[in-house]
Amino acid sequence: MKAGYYWLVICTLLAASGCSSLGVKPWERNLLAREDMLMDAAALDLAFDEHIYFSKEASSGGQGFAGGGCGCN
């Protein structure tokens, strides 16, 4: 019983520490700032995807947001 309790504590601590370093630092956003990382980097692909999405869901948009990933906007 006691061993089970210890295991529970250890597993909880491990699970909690998994979220301790979330996100990228402002100076690590070089890859996110690349143009080919934009949601609309390939305009034709995006148009096809949006058409399919609109046909299936009867709604469109909401796939992106402003800002180039530099963290200063």
Next chain:
Amino acid sequence: MKKLLMVLLLTISPVKAEIYNISQLDLKSHQGKVVYLDFWASWCKPCQKSFPWMNSLLQKYPRDAFTIITVNLDAETEAMHQFLSKVDADFDIYHDPSGRIAEQFEIEGMPTSYLIDSNGKVVKKHIGFYSKQVDRYEREIEELL
């Protein structure tokens, strides 16, 4: 005559950036001067916009009372060199690819700059660079000079 022309050209041409390793950065050696410490990266567009302004500051304020130190945070050295081949920089650049100093200064956005007074104390922190606020930035520097 040729010699005279050479001397003239060397005097007129702006001082170009020197690139150092971040381990060589010693802020204490600049005590007695107002320091504008700027953190930038090649992929950051507002950083690029701030360069001509920073160059103009060096023309505007006396070198013995004011200096600009910049820290480049590109993980790839090549990206920094490519940027500098396109954009003029008249100030010293310290390359910090691992972001060690950026971590210490708790950088929240790019670019981030610090205004340090002649006693070595951080007085102001700017997150981002906004052309519209250039007058305010300059006023803050002038208050310390």
